[in-house]
Amino acid sequence: MQARNTRQKQIVDKVMGKATRPLTVHEILAGGKKFLPSLGLATVYRELNRLVETGEIQTVTIPGDPPRYEIAKQHHHHFKCTKCDNVYELEGCLKEITKLVPKGFKAESHDITLYGLCRACA
Ligand SMILES: [Zn+2]
Ligand SMILES: [Zn+2]
Incomplete structure (x- = not known):
């Protein structure tokens, strides 16, 4: 067993x-x-x-x-295909993302998902 x-x-x-x-x-x-x-x-x-x-x-x-x-790997984001429902890894991140944070706020983390069609579905 x-x-x-x-x-x-x-x-x-x-x-x-x-x-x-x-x-x-x-x-x-x-x-x-x-x-x-x-x-x-x-x-x-x-x-x-x-x-x-x-x-x-x-x-x-x-x-x-x-x-x-x-x-498990370093910080990255994902792409979700709205047709086949598969999720793909995107490499890296955009430093500019922190510029969206209003003055006086302190961002600790973020989570980004892009949606669209993958190569097979597009
Ligand atoms: Zn797809
Ligand atoms: Zn990021």
């Missing part, structure tokens, strides 16, 4: 490692089932929570969407 659980967890790591964009739990489950058809949703959730706690992966939260997961 223990060995089986370990195998299931490794599959989650493998799917996350190969991912080219942030994935939902169900996408991770579907990807993992290709390697291990018996992979269960509860195991995927448990392993994702563990990886978030250890800081190996981070959650991508887009209002109105289920959480997505990606390998």
